[in-house]
Amino acid sequence: MAGESVPEGPDLKEMGEEELWELINDNRHRLSLGVRPCIVIPYLRQARVLTEMDEDEILSSHNLTNRSMRTSHMMDLLRTQGRNGAVALLESLMIHYPTLYTQVTGRKPSSEPSRFSGLLFKCLLLPNEFKFPYVLFAEIQQIMEHEEKSRCLQLEYERVHRHLSSLQREVTQLKDEKCDLYVRYTAAIEEKSAVSMRLHDLNLQVGSQRQLKQLTLDCNMYQQKSTVIQNQMRELQTERDQVRLFQDTNAVPPFLVRSRAKALRIIGRIxxxxxxxxxxxxxxxxxxxxxxxxxxxxxxxxxxxxxxxxxxxxxxxxxxxxxxxxxxxxxxxxxxxxxxxxxxxxxxxxxxxxxxxxxxxxxxxxxQLQESEMSSGDSFYVRVNVTIPAGPKGTLTVSCNDILHVTNTRPADTQDSWYVSKVHPCQLLALHSGLVPNYYRISCLKTLYILSQLDETSPPRSCLTLMPYTPVTPHFPPICRPVLLLPSILGRILDKKVAAWQGFELCEPGKRNSLHTFDIFFNASIKDGRFLTQHQRGIHCVLPLGLDCVRRLHRAEIFPIIIFVGQSARSARKLRSKLHRLNWSEEHLLECSRSEETLLDKLPCLYHRVAPDSWCDQTSLLTRLRTVIWEEQRKIVWVEPDLW
Missing domain, CATH: 2.30.42.10 (PDZ domain)
Incomplete structure (x- = not known):
């Protein structure tokens, strides 16, 4: 073989600025070691990408202590010239360092004018083997470019001319279609006029029929009213005759006897x-x-x-x-x-x-007021829905979901505060006492309280409400309260596991084929006294129900322990096999969790939320649920008034 063939790299004229400088920066270390700035600077000066000041800075700066630093600084200055700087540097390498040029670009060095970019107008400093009439070649190249542009313009003109001819033909066709449409439009207007006249005649006929029908209805209504009035007159006449009869016999009329029961409800003289x-x-x-x-x-x-x-x-x-x-x-x-x-x-x-x-x-x-047994005649309980920080004048610090016993709505020396006591969660005992803003004052500041809740790491959803206080009443359930696990799909997975514990039983009156048969199940369970029987036996009833049963259970004096297990994509994957076994997917569980989580704030009582990252598998989740049930069983149940 005569010699190794060098693979041709991409044409430098077709490469953009970023591609050229990426090529140079990839070989920056090689260029810094192999290029002497004093050799390539004359060509770069002729290409007008470096100034005299740049040359002095590169060759005479005291900060540039070696050749590699000077070469690197020179490339930094050429980088500011954009594409011209990169092209001039590569052309100088092709002239003075052909081997290095081949290593950087992958192309052979050549003295052909077409291989140069046209940056030079003078070539006095070029070596002898590269001297040529550059200006003439540049003019020839420009003429060839003009001819190429002329051919392109001629082809474009012919294409436009053909396109214009086709457009003219289409315009002619559109004009013909427009004439046809005008003819059809005229015919349609005439037809519409005829239809309108016919419709007007029909409306007149329908109007007459409606008037006749309305008159018939009015007549029937008046007949019915007349019949009702006549019946009332007969009843009044019968009652009048009875009154006269009782007056004659000195007896008491029966309607007066019935009315005495209402008078008995008045306590004391008003x-x-x-x-x-x-x-x-x-x-x-x-x-x-x-x-x-x-x-x-x-x-x-x-x-x-x-x-x-x-x-x-x-x-x-x-x-x-x-x-x-x-x-x-x-x-x-x-x-x-x-x-x-x-x-x-x-x-x-x-x-x-x-x-x-x-x-x-x-x-x-x-x-009682003098003996300080009470500060006023007020006494009621409220649940706090916002976090209230400590403030001046002995303001009590309370958190969301705390229960307060309000004992004075107008304490001395204040008009916008209540005197309250924080209630123990398991007993009706006062823990701390102090002042809190009254309902009107905290309602004016409720937006600020909500914004402060949003700044916390993970505020309970029930805290983000526009109602600062909710009136509640205490309930003391029996030894064992029913258990309601949410979301419903997760409850169907865990119900039988929880019911297998000692002291627990699944309240399932019959085989259910769907999650939407809660009403039938609830009515059957209440009817046969299943809940009451299990309370008396000291057994926790596991309820395979949904959120819609809570209010009905409360009306039956049954207060379940509501546990909501929060779900995330990671926690849903932990239950993948259990879900697939029941023909459910992770998406079904997440969708059920999102839909039921929005309904939790509408519950008339508090619930317990289990964070999705507080358990790692089904065993740890069941252990966590057992602890939560034990804690919730000890607490007092605070229920909102039933307004339904």
Whole structure:
């Protein structure tokens, strides 16, 4: 063989700036060691990619202590020139370092003018073997390029001309079609006019028929009303005859006997007093609350209330007030002290107060207040739905889902706070006492509380609500409460495992073929007393039900332990084999978890959430569930009032 053939690399003229510099940077180390800047700089100066100042900086800078640093700095300066800098550097290598040029580009060095980029206008410093009339070749190359462009333009012109001819033919066809459409449109308008006239005639006929039908219906309705009135008149006549008969025999009419049962429901004597209640709270002072009732505590001497005879110790049952467009009617028998003061503060004119004398109860309330057994007549429980940090004036720190016992809705020296006690989760014992913002004040700041909850790492979903306090009542379930596992698909997997424990039993009255037969199962279980039987036997009933059964269970005085096992893609994979065995997939479990998780906040009671990363397999999950059931069984069940 005459010699090794060098494989031809890509054409440098067709390569972009980034490709050229990527090629140079891949061989940067080789170029830094093999190229002397003083040899290639004259060519780079002629190519106008380096200035005289750049040359001095490269060759004379004290910071560049060796040739490799000078060569590297020279390539950095050429990088700022973009593609021209890369092309000039490679052309200088082809002239002065042909071997290195071949190693970098994979192409043979050549002295043909077509291999140069045209950056030079002078070639005085080129070696003898590369000298040629460069300018002439450049002009020839430009002429050839112009001829190539002319041929391309001619071909483009012929293509456009053919396209224009085809467009003209299409325009002609469209004009013909447009004429046809005009003819058809005219015919359609004429047809539409005929149809409209026909429709108008039909509407007139239908209108006449509707009027006749409406008259018939009105006639039937009047006949029915007449029949009802006649029946009522006959009943009234019969009752009138009975009354006359009873009057003749000195007996009591039967409807009066029936009405006496209502009078028996009135406890005590109620007196309604009308007087000028201008600024009513300046005339009377009240004490009490929703537990004891609201009583008149002091009456200002010489006031309108004192003049009409309102005395100390009377319970305010109702207040009515109307002036101009402002009206108020409020029953205060079960109102808190805060609500009563608000209602009485609205009275600024003539009013009616319904009072019931209860001096003994009033004296008992005063004695309890003096002995500090209670701070007011208020007593109710609420569940906190926001986290309240500690504040000034002894504000109590409470967290979401804490239970508070409100004992005074209007403490001394404050108008926007409640005095409360935090309740022990397992017993009705007060843990800590202090002030918290009342419902109105915390409602004004509820947006800030919600935003502060969002900043926490993992706030409970029930904390993100616009209702700061929820009234609840305590319930003390029997020894063993039923267990409800969620999501429903996971519950179907774990129900039998949990029921196999000692002290647990699956409440399954019959074989069920679907997850949607909860109503039948619930009604059958309540009907045969299955829950009550298991309570008496000290057995936890495992319920294969859904969330829709919770409120009905509560109405039956059954309070299940609700456990929701949170799901993620990772936790769902741990149960893959169990899901496939029941013809379910991981996507079914995740979808069921997402759909039921949105319904948890609508529950009338609290639930326990198990984090998806708190267990690693089915065994650890069952162990975790046993611990949760034991903890929840010890707690008091706080239930919201049933408003359904």
């Amino acid at each position: 007196v309604t007093i009308a007087f000028q209640g201008e600024t009513l709270l300046n005339q009377i002072a009240v004490v009490g609350g929703n537990k004891t009732g609201v009583f008149v505590h002091e009456v200002t001497e010489g006031s309108a209330a004192h003049t009409v005879g309102i005395t100390q110790g009377a319970q305010i049952v109702e207040v009515r007030y109307k002036q101009d467009e402002k009206a108020l009617k409020m029953v205060l028998e079960d109102s808190t002290l805060e609500e009563a003061l608000w209602a009485l503060g609205q009275v600024t004119g003539p009013c009616h107060l319904s009072l019931r004398p209860r001096p003994d109860d009033y004296e008992a309330l005063l004695q």
